[in-house]
Amino acid sequence: MERIEVGTVGDLDEKSVLRLSLPDGRAVTVAVLADGEYAAFEGLCPHKGAPITEGRICEDVVICPWHAFRFDLRSGEPVGTPSIMKLSVLPVTVESDRIFVTITK
Template sequence: MLVPLGDPAGRSAWTVESPDGRQFAVFLLDDGSVRVSDAGCPHRGGPLVEGRVRDGEVRCPWHWYRFDLDTGECRTTDQHHLAVHPVVERDGELDADVGDPPPVLSWSERLRAHAQGDS
């Protein structure tokens, strides 16, 4: 699924929403390149768009977890990984390829995944 990134309008970070309701953070780096990640920090859901971006990393404003915006690797701990999404140009406009939405799970499937540590 492609999500239009829109016009930065002077911003270096902003959020966009996919038609299925997922939120993504868009970062305009100093070199003019654009990176897109999930909007919430994988640690506790902090708003990454409010974080500090420096040297290709974003630092979560809540607990200071640092993530590489190219790979999603967490530089603070190996317990977390940030989903990053490729940016593609289409008809002169930038879009993020955010993939398909996650499947809708029943409550029993959610509980089973949680019990197995998959959530």
């Protein structure tokens, strides 16, 4: 596990997201949830491999750009499509206005 600094609190508000590319090529998206907490997720959609980090975020879910499946940004659980796998969500911490995401190597 590795903790990576992805930005500062001032980089994000409830209407914006941070889309990052890690040194190993993985894509990560960080978003602000309705309650002001942060959520992060990575990788490809567990349905058919769409670039889920490019998905639209609405009401604490991300909507896959290919088939519009929805995933809860806190748990990674699918919303309304219980038969598919979970989205890979990442722990987020904030220290002195700096935002960190913990990734697995």
